[in-house]
Structures are given as structure tokens and as C-alpha cells.
Amino acid sequence: MKSKETEISIEKMEKIADILKAIAHPVRLEILKMMNNSEALNVAQIMELTGLEQSLISHHLIKMKDKGVLKSVRNGRNINYSLVDPSILRLFDCIKNCNFI
Amino acid sequence: MKSKETEISIEKMEKIADILKAIAHPVRLEILKMMNNSEALNVAQIMELTGLEQSLISHHLIKMKDKGVLKSVRNGRNINYSLVDPSILRLFDCIKNCNFI
DNA sequence: CAAAAATATGAAAATATGTTCATATTACAT
DNA sequence: ATGTAATATGAACATATTTTCATATTTTTG
Numbered sequence: 379m380k381s382k383e384t385e386i387s388i389e390k391m392e393k394i395a396d397i398l399k400a401i402a403h404p405v406r407l408e409i410l411k412m413m414n415n416s417e418a419l420n421v422a423q424i425m426e427l428t429g430l431e432q433s434l435i436s437h438h439l440i441k442m443k444d445k446g447v448l449k450s451v452r453n454g455r456n457i458n459y460s461l462v463d464p465s466i467l468r469l470f471d472c473i474k475n476c477n478f479i
Numbered sequence: 480m481k482s483k484e485t486e487i488s489i490e491k492m493e494k495i496a497d498i499l500k501a502i503a504h505p506v507r508l509e510i511l512k513m514m515n516n517s518e519a520l521n522v523a524q525i526m527e528l529t530g531l532e533q534s535l536i537s538h539h540l541i542k543m544k545d546k547g548v549l550k551s552v553r554n555g556r557n558i559n560y561s562l563v564d565p566s567i568l569r570l571f572d573c574i575k576n577c578n579f580i
Numbered sequence: 581c582a583a584a585a586a587t588a589t590g591a592a593a594a595t596a597t598g599t600t601c602a603t604a605t606t607a608c609a610t
Numbered sequence: 611a612t613g614t615a616a617t618a619t620g621a622a623c624a625t626a627t628t629t630t631c632a633t634a635t636t637t638t639t640g
Contacts, residue, residue, distance in 0.1 A: 398499055407492040453640070523615095538598080
């Protein structure tokens with residue numbers, strides 16, 4: 379049987395893994411990066427910038443929103459998505475600073 | 480058709496996503512964290528610390544090794560795994576610093 | 581109010597990942 | 611040489627993720 383400490387650690391790691399998984403996808407990473415440049419973007423703009431279809435973008439955005447990485451605010455018939463916390467973008471540097479990339 | 484810039488960006492993002500995916504799993508995160516404390520660990524030690532079975536640990540270690548996150552060196556009949564670049568652990572703080580955790 | 585624009589939703593299909601189990605390999609000890 | 615400990619491998623299975631497609635919802639415009 380596992381120790382209490384291990385259990386707790388697993389739980390914490392699950393949370394972190396969950397957020398990392400929300401981000402660990404080429405399209406979603408691209409979206410995040412684009413948001414760094416232009417703050418908030420709606421679905422149409424992301425479609426334009428990525429060349430991907432509406433539904434796919436929507437699914438990706440909603441997944442990131444569900445995990446707390448993005449937030450959205452409606453503006454007429456558009457919905458603007460933006461980063462909940464732009465410091466998440468440090469992840470990029472973090473990875474790039476490692477030897478293996 | 481996609482622009483050259485987009486293609487290049489997608490490629491870069493794929494690499495980053497690949498590394499994030501290699502890490503985005505509770506067990507693998509735990510292993511990484513344990514390695515921070517004790518530098519190098521062999522499979523038996525990780526089994527002991529996590530309470531998980533040999534083959535599963537092995538699969539996880541090898542996945543991380545394949546992605547360049549871990550390296551291994553044999554020592555008798557043990558194999559010691561360790562971080563290729565300990566700065567990868569900044570990811571933990573990076574995530575924790577974000578509001579949403 | 582009807583039509584159109586922007587986005588969301590949900591099911592189905594395709595693909596990828598995680599886990600288990602049995603077996604193979606490697607190195608050491610006797 | 612044989613046995614045993616430590617780890618790797620690979621196939622089978624279970625589960626999760628990604629993508630597509632068709633349709634629904636929401637808001638604006640005429």
C-alpha cells in the first residue's frame with residue numbers, strides 16, 4: 379500500500395499533468411503563442427491564422443478553457459479567447475532552455 | 480494552403496509538444512521530481528518509491544529517455560536513470576506560478 | 581420575424597497512449 | 611555453466627485523445 383505522502387504527491391502531479399496535457403499539442407501551443415502577441419483572439423481569427431477548420435479550433439479552445447488555461451468573453455457574435463495567466467508562456471522558454479530541443 | 484511561416488511554427492510546436500507529452504503524466508512527473516532530489520535512480524528504487532510494477536516503470540523511463548528527457552547508464556545489473564537537463568524541473572514552478580493551480 | 585454569421589456541441593471514426601502480462605536479455609554470483 | 615537479480619521488450623488490451631462531420635445555439639441584420 380502506498381504511503382500518504384505518495385498519495386498526496388500523485389494527486390499534485392495529476393493536477394500538473396492535467397494542465398500540461400491541456401497544452402501539449404502543436405495546435406494548442408500555436409494558439410497560445412498567438413495569444414501572447416495579440417492578447418485576445420476570436421475563433422475566426424485563429425482559423426485564419428492557422429488555416430484549420432472551425433470545429434477543430436473550437437474544440438481545442440474549449441479544452442484549454444475547461445482546464446483553466448484560457449478564458450473567453452463574448453463580443454457580439456464573436457467570442458474572444460485569451461490567456462488566464464500569460465506567465466504560462468514561460469513554459470516555452472523553459473523547454474527551449476533545456477539542452478534537448 | 481498554409482504559409483511557410485505557419486509550417487515552420489507548426490514544426491517547432493510539434494517538437495515542444497512532443498517533449499511536453501513525454502512529461503505530462505502523473506507517474507512520469509513524480510519520477511522527474513524524485514530525480515531532482517536524488518540525482519540518479521535505478522528502476523528498483525523507483526518501483527520502491529512509487530509502489531508501481533517493474534514493467535510499467537520501465538516503459539515510462541524508456542519513453543522519457545527516447546524523448547531526450549532522461550539518460551541512463553548501466554551499473555552492474557542496475558541501470559541508473561537521471562535527468563539530461565535538470566532545468567526541466569523549472570516547469571514545475573512555471574506551472575505552479577500560474578494562477579490556475 | 582427570417583436569414584445569415586459566428587461559434588458550440590456531440591457522435592463517429594481514426595489514432596495514440598497507458599497498462600498488464602508473459603517472456604527475453606544482461607550481468608553477476610556460485 | 612547454471613541460477614538468479616535487474617531490467618527491457620513486445621503483444622494484447624483498455625482507455626483517452628484528436629479529428630471530422632453534421633447539426634444546434636446565439637446574436638446580429640434586414
